[in-house]
Amino acid sequence: MTSPSHRRPAELPLLLAFDLDGTLVPELGNEVPVKTAQALRRLHGLGVHLAVITGRDLVPEAIAQAAPFSALASQNGGRVVIGGELHTSASFTPEELEAILAHELEGARLILYSDGTLYLDPPPEGQLPGWIATRGYRPLAEARGQVIEKVGLHHAGVAGHAARLRAGQPQLVLTGAQPPYEQYLTVTPSGAHKGAALTRMAEALKVPLSRTAVFGDTDNDIAMFEVAGYAVQLGTLPLLAQHANEQLAGPAELGAWLDHLADSLEAQA
Known part of the structure; x- marks a missing residue:
């Protein structure tokens, strides 16, 4: 599934952005699995930017505090907070x-x-x-x-x-x-989607979109899969698979994937 021009990231700068339900956490979960949280903190310590981009209207506090996230987006990307400050808030006419x-x-x-x-x-x-x-x-x-x-x-x-x-x-x-x-x-509203949120985050954090990796499981993740440098699908939903560079079975496998990435970054140091 991975093409030569879309290989697993292995060097900085790097921004990782995660959907929540079915991706970073089990469906409707409010806590990041321990192994995933540990891997996220390890990556942050290596200089990786971390972000959440969710369809939920709020990011639960326990998830927001599980790792040092540089940016949090909710409302399918319509509300974007970067560095603790509201960056974008889209609403209907x-x-x-x-x-x-x-x-x-x-x-x-x-x-x-x-x-x-x-x-x-x-x-x-x-x-x-x-x-x-x-x-x-x-x-x-x-x-x-x-x-x-x-x-x-x-x-x-x-x-x-x-x-x-x-x-x-x-x-x-x-x-x-x-x-x-x-x-x-x-x-x-117009422009309120996960691809736009990822683009805004990358620009604010000074990370090229080609150095972003995203993780998601369903159709509202397509917009960010299309603009990211690398896309990892959780699960096997057919309509998302055609946009993904790699697949994982589910949230339980994410921690090991992130640890492998951390190993690669440490090897580059």
Whole structure:
């Protein structure tokens, strides 16, 4: 899978950027596996820049503190923090948000994300995913007039709504609505994707994009796979495989890969 022009990185400068769920941590996990965290700290000590680029709206504190990350991006790359300072925050125009919410999907569950606040109407049975119940939320009606950075829609018919949005609002960034998330669609504003976040981080940290390596597992990682110097897929999702230089089985294998990279960098010193 690796071509001669895309070999495993083995020298500085270097920026490594990680998706969270299914990549740096198990799905919906909130702690970096011990071996991975140790390898990340070792790489940082060798001069490697580390970053997170996630679809989540917040990077959990335990993950952010697991290693000395130079940059953290959330909202699928729409919110970027570099060196502890907010660098970019993308949001929808009122017209864009109106088009997204005009979904015609009866019974759809919507979540609107705004800088740490969730807006949603709970399902009739009152059951919510554990992470939402823990975080808390505001009623969906209160989102009007707020700065919204991401919208998630859950419904069996989201693929049709995605097609309508692509036709009427082509500037929006859509992920999901296809395997393995056939019933979940994520929408972010123009330019709010992981490729743009990686580009901003690399520029700010003075690392050429050719000296970046990224790690991800699903379709919202394609944008950063396309611009990075080297791309490592976690898992075997076919639509991502064509953009990857290498595959790992899952998060449990990541620590060993990173330790091997650290060995290579030490050999170059």
